[in-house]
Amino acid sequence: MPDVDLVVHNGVLVSGEGELPGIGIAIEQGKVVALARDPELPSSARQLDAGGRHIMPGVIDEHVHFREPGLEYKEDFGTGSLAAAMGGVTCVIDMPNTKPPTSTADLVRDKQRRAEAHSYVDFGLFGLMVQENLDQLLPMREAGVVGYKCYLGETVGAIPAPDDGMLFEQLCLLASAGMRAGFHAENNDIMQHLIRKLKTEGRTDARAHLDSRPVVCEVEAINRVGALAKYSGCKVHVFHLSSKDGLEAVAAWRRQGVDVTCETGAHYCFLPADVYETAGSRVRMNPPVRGRDRHGDALLSGLIDGQVDAIATDHSPHTPNEKLNADIWQAVSGFVGVETSLQLFLSEAVNTGRMTLPQLVRAMAHNPARVWGLAPAKGFLNVGSDADVAIVDLQQEWRIDADRLHSRNHVTPFDGWRGRGKAMTTIVRGQIVVEEGELASEPQGRMMSRA
Numbered sequence: 001m002p003d004v005d006l007v008v009h010n011g012v013l014v015s016g017e018g019e020l021p022g023i024g025i026a027i028e029q030g031k032v033v034a035l036a037r038d039p040e041l042p043s044s045a046r047q048l049d050a051g052g053r054h055i056m057p058g059v060i061d062e063h064v065h066f067r068e069p070g071l072e073y074k075e076d077f078g079t080g081s082l083a084a085a086m087g088g089v090t091c092v093i094d095m096p097n098t099k100p101p102t103s104t105a106d107l108v109r110d111k112q113r114r115a116e117a118h119s120y121v122d123f124g125l126f127g128l129m130v131q132e133n134l135d136q137l138l139p140m141r142e143a144g145v146v147g148y149k150c151y152l153g154e155t156v157g158a159i160p161a162p163d164d165g166m167l168f169e170q171l172c173l174l175a176s177a178g179m180r181a182g183f184h185a186e187n188n189d190i191m192q193h194l195i196r197k198l199k200t201e202g203r204t205d206a207r208a209h210l211d212s213r214p215v216v217c218e219v220e221a222i223n224r225v226g227a228l229a230k231y232s233g234c235k236v237h238v239f240h241l242s243s244k245d246g247l248e249a250v251a252a253w254r255r256q257g258v259d260v261t262c263e264t265g266a267h268y269c270f271l272p273a274d275v276y277e278t279a280g281s282r283v284r285m286n287p288p289v290r291g292r293d294r295h296g297d298a299l300l301s302g303l304i305d306g307q308v309d310a311i312a313t314d315h316s317p318h319t320p321n322e323k324l325n326a327d328i329w330q331a332v333s334g335f336v337g338v339e340t341s342l343q344l345f346l347s348e349a350v351n352t353g354r355m356t357l358p359q360l361v362r363a364m365a366h367n368p369a370r371v372w373g374l375a376p377a378k379g380f381l382n383v384g385s386d387a388d389v390a391i392v393d394l395q396q397e398w399r400i401d402a403d404r405l406h407s408r409n410h411v412t413p414f415d416g417w418r419g420r421g422k423a424m425t426t427i428v429r430g431q432i433v434v435e436e437g438e439l440a441s442e443p444q445g446r447m448m449s450r451a
Contacts, residue, residue, distance in 0.1 A: 002043045003042035004034075005027055005029065007042070008055055011053050013035070013055050014055065014057075015056075022038055026044065031429075033383060035382075055389060056357065057365035057381050058389055058390045059390060060090070060364065060369055061091075062092075062372060063093065063314050065316045065334070066092070066094050068111070069098055070100065073319070074408065075407055076118070078443065080317070081123070085426045085433045086339050086423075086439075087340060089342070089426070090426060093146060093372060095149060096125070102145075104139070106143075115445065118443045119443055120444070123446075123447055124374065124447065126145060126148060127147075128159065131162045141177055144447060146448070147182055147237070148180070149181075150167065151183075151184045152225075153185070171236075180237055181234055184240070186218055186221050186286065187221050190217050206276040206283065206284065207276040210288040213288050218243050218287055222253070226249070226256075229258045235261075236258070236259070237260070237371060238261070238262040240314050242290055243295045261367075264311065265311060266337065267335075267414075268290070269300045272292055273291030280324075282324070282411055283413040284328060284335075309368075310363055310368045313338050315337045318332045336409070336410050346392065347398075366379050374448055386429050394421045395420060397418070
């Protein structure tokens, strides 16, 4: 009888600490049970030859919108999680602006039931913070949410923020429970004023969206969150950080002792400033893409030195009819990214020499797991961890063809981009979900709660 279910060998094992050639992993009942030199690995029911490629922890995308329930015509957990697995992602955390919003314990359990019916990857859920649901925050924790989301600025779903008094009370409650609250950090009053002004001036071009959401919107909101966090004692997170100035604001609150983490994404790091002229409404996103020269390079540097904790996609599918409009005010914000994030960072950051693979593993696996309480089961390839693996080929050339992505809808400003470096095989809890770019299993994803 074989000793274990699966052995992955003949690769370079990567963690946040470094790279180890010739070290493989043994997997039994979905867990890592041994790390050893290849000749010393136990016998197994199946041997998976990594072919000299890199073996890294599966990506955790801590910010996706899989649209279920209520908006399945855009995406659902089946199509979204398939796209995730194709991109080396083994766990996602889903946002609460569905229909209805995930704002009660019963709705958390309903989303769990729906997602576990057809998700290819594991997942966590965020609970929503609104004016009326103070009494639901702790019950949602008991139902298994990993954290909470508060929208300070206008976004898809038009979910209003709690007033500052209620928000402070909510943060005090979450602090007592040891939970983290995440924020869409934009000042809504400034944005609405500028949107009205630009419309009056007759602006309908794609760049008008950027002009309606200047950097001050992000900085002011981060400073408000920082002050509330300081005096409530609550741990907080800034979603989709888009600017150099926003990162400086985060750093300033950290110096005051506030536990504030943050994330950014490929679109903020790599898209050029002229993308509004080349991609039009495809690039509309909240907060807006600001260009790589000043802001993108600073955010990538923040990922490299650890000032930016995590990489996330804000994967936000919409139909082409919703996205593609010459009048930017009629185009919906958001585009897909869960399938392409890892390959973009491998190509634009690792293969260019700016970022090491261990640094990428910290930002895409270790840190998301730590921030949302999923470590050590998720985000690491240690003995006892879930066997979530991405086998990466740094030499694999690719071209992004939007029509060949696996999301239900797949508008992306990265359509046509070429690069090198891609996940070829994805393993979730010891189950090979994608092998050499082909789907290899049935859905088997489970909901993950805080450790």
